[in-house]
Amino acid sequence: METFVREKKIIFAMMGLPARGKSYISTKIVCYISWLGFNAKLFNIGKYRRDSYGTKDCNAEFFDPANKQAVEARKKCSIKALQDLVKFLKNGGDVAVYDGTNTNVERRKMVADLLKQELGENHTLIWIESICNDDVIIENNIRSSKLTSPDYEGVDPEIAIQDFKKRIEQYKKVYQEISTELDGEDVSFIKLSNVTKKIVMNQITGYVECKLVSFLMNLHITPHTIYLVRHGESMNNAERKLGGDPELSERGKRYLPKLKQFFDDEKDTGAVNEKTKLFTSTLRRSVETANVIDIGARPASFKILDELDAGVCDNMTMDEVEKKYPDEWKARATDKLKYRFPMGESYIDLVHRIEPIIFAIEKCTEPVIVVSHTAVLRCIYGYFMKRPLKEIPHIEIPLETVIKLNPDAYYNREERFNVEINEKCKTLQDIS
Amino acid sequence: METFVREKKIIFAMMGLPARGKSYISTKIVCYISWLGFNAKLFNIGKYRRDSYGTKDCNAEFFDPANKQAVEARKKCSIKALQDLVKFLKNGGDVAVYDGTNTNVERRKMVADLLKQELGENHTLIWIESICNDDVIIENNIRSSKLTSPDYEGVDPEIAIQDFKKRIEQYKKVYQEISTELDGEDVSFIKLSNVTKKIVMNQITGYVECKLVSFLMNLHITPHTIYLVRHGESMNNAERKLGGDPELSERGKRYLPKLKQFFDDEKDTGAVNEKTKLFTSTLRRSVETANVIDIGARPASFKILDELDAGVCDNMTMDEVEKKYPDEWKARATDKLKYRFPMGESYIDLVHRIEPIIFAIEKCTEPVIVVSHTAVLRCIYGYFMKRPLKEIPHIEIPLETVIKLNPDAYYNREERFNVEINEKCKTLQDIS
Numbered sequence: 001m002e003t004f005v006r007e008k009k010i011i012f013a014m015m016g017l018p019a020r021g022k023s024y025i026s027t028k029i030v031c032y033i034s035w036l037g038f039n040a041k042l043f044n045i046g047k048y049r050r051d052s053y054g055t056k057d058c059n060a061e062f063f064d065p066a067n068k069q070a071v072e073a074r075k076k077c078s079i080k081a082l083q084d085l086v087k088f089l090k091n092g093g094d095v096a097v098y099d100g101t102n103t104n105v106e107r108r109k110m111v112a113d114l115l116k117q118e119l120g121e122n123h124t125l126i127w128i129e130s131i132c133n134d135d136v137i138i139e140n141n142i143r144s145s146k147l148t149s150p151d152y153e154g155v156d157p158e159i160a161i162q163d164f165k166k167r168i169e170q171y172k173k174v175y176q177e178i179s180t181e182l183d184g185e186d187v188s189f190i191k192l193s194n195v196t197k198k199i200v201m202n203q204i205t206g207y208v209e210c211k212l213v214s215f216l217m218n219l220h221i222t223p224h225t226i227y228l229v230r231h232g233e234s235m236n237n238a239e240r241k242l243g244g245d246p247e248l249s250e251r252g253k254r255y256l257p258k259l260k261q262f263f264d265d266e267k268d269t270g271a272v273n274e275k276t277k278l279f280t281s282t283l284r285r286s287v288e289t290a291n292v293i294d295i296g297a298r299p300a301s302f303k304i305l306d307e308l309d310a311g312v313c314d315n316m317t318m319d320e321v322e323k324k325y326p327d328e329w330k331a332r333a334t335d336k337l338k339y340r341f342p343m344g345e346s347y348i349d350l351v352h353r354i355e356p357i358i359f360a361i362e363k364c365t366e367p368v369i370v371v372s373h374t375a376v377l378r379c380i381y382g383y384f385m386k387r388p389l390k391e392i393p394h395i396e397i398p399l400e401t402v403i404k405l406n407p408d409a410y411y412n413r414e415e416r417f418n419v420e421i422n423e424k425c426k427t428l429q430d431i432s
Numbered sequence: 433m434e435t436f437v438r439e440k441k442i443i444f445a446m447m448g449l450p451a452r453g454k455s456y457i458s459t460k461i462v463c464y465i466s467w468l469g470f471n472a473k474l475f476n477i478g479k480y481r482r483d484s485y486g487t488k489d490c491n492a493e494f495f496d497p498a499n500k501q502a503v504e505a506r507k508k509c510s511i512k513a514l515q516d517l518v519k520f521l522k523n524g525g526d527v528a529v530y531d532g533t534n535t536n537v538e539r540r541k542m543v544a545d546l547l548k549q550e551l552g553e554n555h556t557l558i559w560i561e562s563i564c565n566d567d568v569i570i571e572n573n574i575r576s577s578k579l580t581s582p583d584y585e586g587v588d589p590e591i592a593i594q595d596f597k598k599r600i601e602q603y604k605k606v607y608q609e610i611s612t613e614l615d616g617e618d619v620s621f622i623k624l625s626n627v628t629k630k631i632v633m634n635q636i637t638g639y640v641e642c643k644l645v646s647f648l649m650n651l652h653i654t655p656h657t658i659y660l661v662r663h664g665e666s667m668n669n670a671e672r673k674l675g676g677d678p679e680l681s682e683r684g685k686r687y688l689p690k691l692k693q694f695f696d697d698e699k700d701t702g703a704v705n706e707k708t709k710l711f712t713s714t715l716r717r718s719v720e721t722a723n724v725i726d727i728g729a730r731p732a733s734f735k736i737l738d739e740l741d742a743g744v745c746d747n748m749t750m751d752e753v754e755k756k757y758p759d760e761w762k763a764r765a766t767d768k769l770k771y772r773f774p775m776g777e778s779y780i781d782l783v784h785r786i787e788p789i790i791f792a793i794e795k796c797t798e799p800v801i802v803v804s805h806t807a808v809l810r811c812i813y814g815y816f817m818k819r820p821l822k823e824i825p826h827i828e829i830p831l832e833t834v835i836k837l838n839p840d841a842y843y844n845r846e847e848r849f850n851v852e853i854n855e856k857c858k859t860l861q862d863i864s
Contacts, residue, residue, distance in 0.1 A: 201631040210649050214642040245775060303781055343677060349735055
């Protein structure tokens with residue numbers, strides 16, 4: 001469905017008081033949209049402010065709407081960020097996320113006018129407002145993300161929190177929620193209240209927009225663990241053949257009790273429990289592997305977790321492919337991401353195919369175990385670990401290794417366990 | 433993703449004043465959810481009322497909230513419909529749509545309580561409220577659907593309209609919009625204003641629910657035409673082989689200028705125009721065919737419009753399949769809908785694959801031409817013409833025939849043109 005978006009550039013512009021999770025949501029949107037294959041980029045006004053004015057004098061007074069000089073300075077940063085955003089969209093960008101508070105109608109009108117002037121009718125501007133009136137969530141937000149902000153480097157945490165709360169109060173003085181009454185009947189917006197408990201949409205339609213709404217509906221902020229497990233060695237792996245639906249090899253079968261043991265141990269530590277979801281594909285090597293994981297529930301098999309379809313090359317060895325289809329071989333080596341096997345799939349196709357699984361994993365607040373195949377696991381890993389799309393076809397997903405992800409929006413933690421020899425091994429971050 | 437829904441039964445319960453498009457939306461939801469492969473059914477309270485009390489004495493007085501006897505009678509019908517709905521869900525139903533006005537908190541609480549009592553925790557109740565404050569839309573709704581209602585059979589149209597407007601006023605006396613204040617913080621609802629211009633969601637999450645929201649976001653009520661065009665005869669068609677990526681046969685090539693002429697004629701009548709969308713697959717026979725249609729825009733090629741993947745049987749003749757894979761052959765004959773070719777796809781898989789195209793077509797307010805393959809066109813036809821899923825693999829999609837659909841929620845009109853001999857031919861309805 002790639003060409004749907006090309007008709008118009010899309011700008012998702014954030015708005016909301018500080019500590020409402022705007023940057024978390026922005027980061028997630030850019031990850032998701034990029035992973036779908038669109039050229040997407042984040043423009044964070046705060047970063048422009050820090051780059052221009054540093055972080056020395058940015059205590060709460062800097063955010064006082066009565067402080068004319070500071071207001072002017074902050075406006076300049078917003079415009080600079082917006083100009084770069086326009087440049088990006090004019091030079092091949094598809095989707096841009098504009099992350100800032102955009103507190104009142106006047107500011108939002110300025111943004112809309114500048115975009116219209118620069119991009120004409122060839123764009124859609126959608127405001128995403130994050131509202132939170134739960135003091136506990138706000139306090140947690142401040143503690144979990146603002147204390148590590150460059151704005152408060154070297155500042156005592158309690159002082160930083162007090163200052164940040166003052167900053168919020170400064171913004172509240174001029175804050176106006178978006179509405180059709182204030183911003184006009186035709187304004188497009190998505191208003192999220194208390195994460196995604198309540199969502200209000202006005203004038204939202206279109207392919208990417210619908211996808212984004214579904215995505216946002218599944219977001220939550222409860223951290224949960226994801227296990228990525230490649231099936232045991234198959235007969236085709238042993239013979240270095242692509243795809244097929246082979247059974248496990250002898251080596252694959254020997255591995256199963258060790259994998260069972262690994263998850264029994266995780267059960268003992270409480271890392272997995274009877275609420276853990278276990279997803280697998282419909283192919284034999286994957287189902288056989290998933291079946292040994294004993295967490296209570298039976299594995300749920302999904303066709304969309306099947307391995308990348310190698311089309312006419314299915315069941316062939318790499319050497320055979322190279323001999324029989326030398327041009328295909330070369331094309332694949334040149335661009336492994338977009339290369340589509342004749343009658344088969346590309347990595348880009350695969351990403352679109354497995355998207356419902358990403359939503360299902362995002363939605364879970366409990367651990368999830370995915371037993372699947374190299375290419376599929378590469379796509380899932382790439383999404384959660386925020387790897388550029390072009391790196392995805394090259395991510396290492398070794399046999400007999402369990403990858404344990406503890407993802408969040410700002411950093412990613414990964415552990416890898418070689419289950420065969422029962423020890424922790426290097427992660428991709430360690431290696432690179 | 434079939435198993436996601438099985439965890440819980442889902443009830444979408446409509447609410448809203450009369451003539452707000454509730455039945456249109458209900459019908460669309462049931463079509464869409466059934467087409468995805470779920471066991472879904474509509475329970476319309478009005479139908480229960482007509483079955484129990486006939487249509488003789490159902491003028492506006494019957495809907496006066498002060499008319500105690502009638503209130504009691506209408507309540508009985510709601511309960512009867514709800515009991516049947518529960519029975520359906522207990523006997524294998526996945527999703528039920530409960531279509532009625534459900535005007536106030538008391539009535540909604542009664543529905544929620546009855547469902548909880550009967551289904552326990554094993555269900556999700558989601559209210560869908562349709563609000564409309566545009567008098568033109570309301571008047572149009574009354575004229576286009578209420579005049580043909582059995583309630584007004586044989587009644588003078590102008591009298592019927594006046595009576596129906598009175599009926600709306602009766603409902604307004606007791607109507608309470610759904611809200612967290614009235615219905616509680618935890619109530620799940622989707623509120624649609626003026627079709628889908630504004631959408632408010634509270635506590636909506638989950639796989640089917642997200643799909644439904646995306647679906648609703650693309651709905652509109654502007655009728656538009658859809659042309660389904662099978663590619664010209666391919667070399668594999670001529671040799672009675674499955675799938676592959678063959679070129680057009682001689683017969684296929686001879687057909688192209690006639691197809692071009694057909695759409696040139698449609699252009700002359702204004703049935704298609706330069707805003708018409710033209711979608712096709714990535715396979716040669718389909719792209720070659722689409723390329724001759726000269727409506728201005730180039731065809732957009734989508735991998736998801738490619739033919740059903742016959743897996744290991746690709747490029748084989750039916751006789752070869754029967755000989756080489758006799759068990760597969762039998763399995764396919766037994767259940768063509770769910771049958772999945774080894775390493776290939778089933779019709780159910782195909783439905784899920786092409787879903788974004790359905791959204792794209794639903795979204796268009798201009799004509800759409802889809803040039804694709806038998807199985808894909810069967811799925812699209814089945815959705816718009818509301819055919820039961822099990823019939824889809826058997827729908828006739830002949831060569832050299834253009835199918836022109838004028839779909840709406842209540843009835844379907846289809847025309848078929850044999851382009852080869854340049855004449856209108858019988859539709860499926862004519863035949864059956």
